Amino acid sequence: MPKLFVGMKVFRKTADLKAYLKGRKNVGFVPTMGALHEGHLSLIKRCADENETCVVSVFVNPTQFNDKNDLKNYPRTEEADLALLRSNGCDAAFLPSVDEIYPEEDTRVFNFGAIADVMEGVRRPGHFNGVAQVVSRLFDIVKPERAYFGEKDFQQIAIVKEMVRQLGFAVEIVPCPIVREESGLAKSSRNTLLSADEKEKAALIYRTLRESVNFASEMTVAQVKKWVVDTINANPIMEVEYYEIVDGRTLQSIEKWSDADYVVGCITVYCGEKRIRLIDNIAYKI
Numbered sequence: 577m578p579k580l581f582v583g584m585k586v587f588r589k590t591a592d593l594k595a596y597l598k599g600r601k602n603v604g605f606v607p608t609m610g611a612l613h614e615g616h617l618s619l620i621k622r623c624a625d626e627n628e629t630c631v632v633s634v635f636v637n638p639t640q641f642n643d644k645n646d647l648k649n650y651p652r653t654e655e656a657d658l659a660l661l662r663s664n665g666c667d668a669a670f671l672p673s674v675d676e677i678y679p680e681e682d683t684r685v686f687n688f689g690a691i692a693d694v695m696e697g698v699r700r701p702g703h704f705n706g707v708a709q710v711v712s713r714l715f716d717i718v719k720p721e722r723a724y725f726g727e728k729d730f731q732q733i734a735i736v737k738e739m740v741r742q743l744g745f746a747v748e749i750v751p752c753p754i755v756r757e758e759s760g761l762a763k764s765s766r767n768t769l770l771s772a773d774e775k776e777k778a779a780l781i782y783r784t785l786r787e788s789v790n791f792a793s794e795m796t797v798a799q800v801k802k803w804v805v806d807t808i809n810a811n812p813i814m815e816v817e818y819y820e821i822v823d824g825r826t827l828q829s830i831e832k833w834s835d836a837d838y839v840v841g842c843i844t845v846y847c848g849e850k851r852i853r854l855i856d857n858i859a860y861k862i
């Protein structure tokens with residue numbers, strides 16, 4: 577039976593959201609940091625389709641920023657976000673203050689082992705610990721049956737799944753495909769920080785990844801990695817921070833294509849005058 581949409585509720589206090597959710601089963605949840613774009617909207621629409629109640633949080637979580645400038649400059653677009661949530665099937669929007677989420681400092685230190693010791697985990701110390709802190713707090717409040725995450729943040733999904741396993745949450749983590757601009761550039765809140773010209777040029781990232789899949793079978797893993805890095809770095813406004821080709825389950829780098837049956841290439845590139853950090857990934861073997 578189609579869901580009856582009775583209008584979205586907006587909550588800023590944990591106690592009020594908990595009271596609204598009390599007794600509800602079949603709650604789906606999309607955690608976000610706002611500045612919503614079509615990538616988020618695909619998660620929200622899917623959550624609304626698959627659950628009786630769709631909850632979306634908008635909270636720029638300070639504990640996951642290892643760079644305070646990045647936290648300060650993170651785009652905040654509350655009014656536009658609320659309008660998009662209203663028109664995309666969200667039943668309850670949760671916009672807490674920092675004090676509401678962290679009434680006391682969260683001093684928990686998670687140990688995620690090898691999956692956190694590579695890629696983003698190495699370049700952004702403390703980032704995944706902060707993600708685990710906030711997502712676990714939000715799961716405690718919302719108690720969702722399903723939670724939706726975008727595959728652009730490939731390593732984040734592995735971390736969240738491990739956090740769910742360690743803390744014993746009864747929630748299904750639902751990974752959702754990357755949404756792209758027509759040019760192929762992965763949608764991201766950070767794209768708004770690029771100029772129009774930089775945004776156009778940044779399409780090179782996905783174009784290169786996709787091309788590399790076509791000839792992967794004729795090259796070694798090391799050759800593909802080098803080709804991707806060199807091709808992107810040949811553009812003067814771009815600098816690859818890392819390109820890792822990993823086992824999609826363990827996130828550890830592979831040396832030979834036969835080392836894993838699920839193989840993913842994960843990239844981070846600094847782009848443009850403001851050196852905006854863009855991430856993307858592509859599957860070589862699924």
Ligand code: PAF
Nearest residue numbers: 607608609637707710729
């Ligand atoms: O992916 C994000 O936007 C954030 O890391 C998340 C999951 C909302 C936690 O703050």
